[in-house]
Amino acid sequence: MATLEMEGPYIFTSSEIDRVVTITSPGNYALGYTKDDGTFIVRYVGRSDGDVNRELKARLTNKYSKFKYSYATSPKAAFEKECHNYHDFGGSALDNQMHPSRPAGSNWKCPVCDIFD
């Protein structure tokens, strides 16, 4: 079974983001909600190349009630994890409109589907 390998879920509010995401770091996140039995349902996956706290706050919306996050050791690690999360949790069935994009100027490839060949 696919796992996000992230901390959470936490309530998706600015104050909660500041409470738990305390390091300025590249990272990954998932947005969604929890079912009555506590299962976290992933609806959107994303990453930040430099500050996952700021990226989460830029995504604040009433559409999602919970988030999970993890820090990444590098922007490339964040990109590759985002790709795995995207494919593991439904690809185009997620609210993500497109496959994760690599940073401008990089030639990194998706480790799952090689979409950028």
Ligand SMILES: [Zn+2]
């Ligand atoms: Zn891919």
